[in-house]
Amino acid sequence: MSKVLENLYYQATDEWLKVEGDIGIVGITDYAQDKLGDIVYLEEASLGRKVKKGEAIISIESVKAAAEIHSPISGEIIEVNKEAVNNPQIINEDPYGKGWLFKIKIENMDELKDLMDAKGYSEYRKE
Amino acid sequence: MKKIPLHSFHEKHNAKFIEFAGFIMPLYYTSIKDEHMSVRERVGVFDVSHMGEIRIKGKNAKKFADYILTNDILNTNYKDVKYTVMLNENGGIVDDLFSYTFSDEEILLVVNAANIEKDFYHLKKYLWSGLELINESENTIEFAVQGPKAEDFLQNFTSYDLKDIKYFKFDFIEIFGEKLLISRTGYTGEDGFEIYMNKESGEKALTQILEKGKDYDIRLCGLGARDTLRFEVCYWLYGNDIDESINPIESGQKFLVNMNKENFIGKNALEKILKEGIKRKFVGIEVNGGIARHSYKIFDRNLNEIGFITSGNFSFVLNKSLALGYINLPHGEIGEEIIISDGKRNLYGKIIKKPFIKPRVKKEG
Numbered sequence: 080m081s082k083v084l085e086n087l088y089y090q091a092t093d094e095w096l097k098v099e100g101d102i103g104i105v106g107i108t109d110y111a112q113d114k115l116g117d118i119v120y121l122e123e124a125s126l127g128r129k130v131k132k133g134e135a136i137i138s139i140e141s142v143k144a145a146a147e148i149h150s151p152i153s154g155e156i157i158e159v160n161k162e163a164v165n166n167p168q169i170i171n172e173d174p175y176g177k178g179w180l181f182k183i184k185i186e187n188m189d190e191l192k193d194l195m196d197a198k199g200y201s202e203y204r205k206e
Numbered sequence: 207m208k209k210i211p212l213h214s215f216h217e218k219h220n221a222k223f224i225e226f227a228g229f230i231m232p233l234y235y236t237s238i239k240d241e242h243m244s245v246r247e248r249v250g251v252f253d254v255s256h257m258g259e260i261r262i263k264g265k266n267a268k269k270f271a272d273y274i275l276t277n278d279i280l281n282t283n284y285k286d287v288k289y290t291v292m293l294n295e296n297g298g299i300v301d302d303l304f305s306y307t308f309s310d311e312e313i314l315l316v317v318n319a320a321n322i323e324k325d326f327y328h329l330k331k332y333l334w335s336g337l338e339l340i341n342e343s344e345n346t347i348e349f350a351v352q353g354p355k356a357e358d359f360l361q362n363f364t365s366y367d368l369k370d371i372k373y374f375k376f377d378f379i380e381i382f383g384e385k386l387l388i389s390r391t392g393y394t395g396e397d398g399f400e401i402y403m404n405k406e407s408g409e410k411a412l413t414q415i416l417e418k419g420k421d422y423d424i425r426l427c428g429l430g431a432r433d434t435l436r437f438e439v440c441y442w443l444y445g446n447d448i449d450e451s452i453n454p455i456e457s458g459q460k461f462l463v464n465m466n467k468e469n470f471i472g473k474n475a476l477e478k479i480l481k482e483g484i485k486r487k488f489v490g491i492e493v494n495g496g497i498a499r500h501s502y503k504i505f506d507r508n509l510n511e512i513g514f515i516t517s518g519n520f521s522f523v524l525n526k527s528l529a530l531g532y533i534n535l536p537h538g539e540i541g542e543e544i545i546i547s548d549g550k551r552n553l554y555g556k557i558i559k560k561p562f563i564k565p566r567v568k569k570e571g
Contacts, residue, residue, distance in 0.1 A: 117239045119520035
């Protein structure tokens with residue numbers, strides 16, 4: 080059973096969003112990292128890039144497959160997790176912690192209502 | 207989808223399954239990387255029962271095998287194994303396989319799972335009268351025990367000195383409490399053995415392997431690690447790196463072809479290819495910016511299409527993204543810079559020497 084954390088927002092494409100003030104931290108869920116298997120490549124997101132909710136931002140690749148990371152929210156990318164770019168395996172090891180992907184300055188808080196909470200996401204990914 | 211004989215055993219060991227060649231096969235149990243490194247550093251065991259076994263029996267079986275396969279089978283003796291390819295009349299590769307010589311009257315071919323039926327019909331098409339073809343695939347269990355500690359580990363199950371089985375030799379020995387066929391072969395680039403048995407013995411033997419294997423921190427390995435391991439040492443994967451549209455000269459498998467033989471299927475075509483020269487070659491590529499996967503196109507720096515990727519993966523030992531593919535000559539020199547694309551995204555690559563890491567098998571003699 081994959082881990083789902085409380086107090087995060089989730090979207091159907093398996094990204095999570097943590098909100099701290101007007102900053103959003105984005106990562107992939109435990110379910111997603113488990114599905115991908117050994118992650119071996121994370122594309123570096125461009126700092127300053129303006130992104131729309133749902134837009135494909137970067138690719139992430141495992142031995143088996145490549146996947147797109149979609150931004151759960153609109154805004155500007157203000158920080159990239161270099162440690163995860165250099166050592167993508169930490170996304171497998173700690174998807175909600177050290178394996179976060181990038182931070183966004185959130186443009187529109189209203190968009191949060193379109194995301195799932197932990198309970199909703201658990202239901203959605205119930206196997 | 208067919209299940210392999212020990213499917214429920216693998217389920218019990220938390221295998222993640224994948225469909226492959228008409229079979230539901232274990233892809234991995236812990237993680238591909240963990241299993242990969244167990245084989246490079248210690249020992250791992252693969253259930254490769256999906257592989258096919260076709261026996262040729264009857265007068266001149268060895269002569270027939272020599273005619274249908276490219277390697278020198280005629281001069282092999284009892285207990286010899288040969289890696290070889292089987293060609294169509296155009297010189298295209300029907301399969302790559304291992305040939306086990308039992309006698310002049312008996313040869314066992316171990317073929318790729320996806321090709322079992324195709325190979326059987328190919329052999330049947332050319333079969334000489336008086337010869338019998340037996341497809342034993344469904345009743346044969348095969349385990350590959352691979353890694354630098356493979357010999358030391360397997361020695362626990364037999365009083366026979368495993369040092370006596372040299373690289374690319376086989377024997378029948380008492381192991382796991384029965385007399386079984388074992389060969390010093392594999393496809394991981396490490397020393398190791400492949401052991402054949404019937405369905406009934408399979409679970410018993412694998413249980414013993416995993417129990418004793420705890421002392422060796424052994425891993426049960428799936429298809430995922432089998433692919434990443436063979437890839438690092440640049441061994442060909444049928445269906446990816448070779449198929450009937452590719453000949454063994456361009457794939458770099460000329461060493462599997464004995465052109466001095468009087469005749470073999472595909473010889474005329476290969477003579478012509480050798481005379482005219484090949485148009486493309488199989489190369490190793492270092493990749494920047496992701497994984498270059500099967501069927502991605504290769505371009506030169508001026509964006510002219512010059513080839514295609516056949517296998518691409520991440521090397522856990524070298525910690526970099528690498529690929530194999532075909533490049534049209536005169537391209538493909540070591541150091542040449544190329545662009546790889548799936549149509550959406552460009553990756554940058556450079557031709558490098560093969561193999562990416564050297565096999566550490568125990569050489570003959």
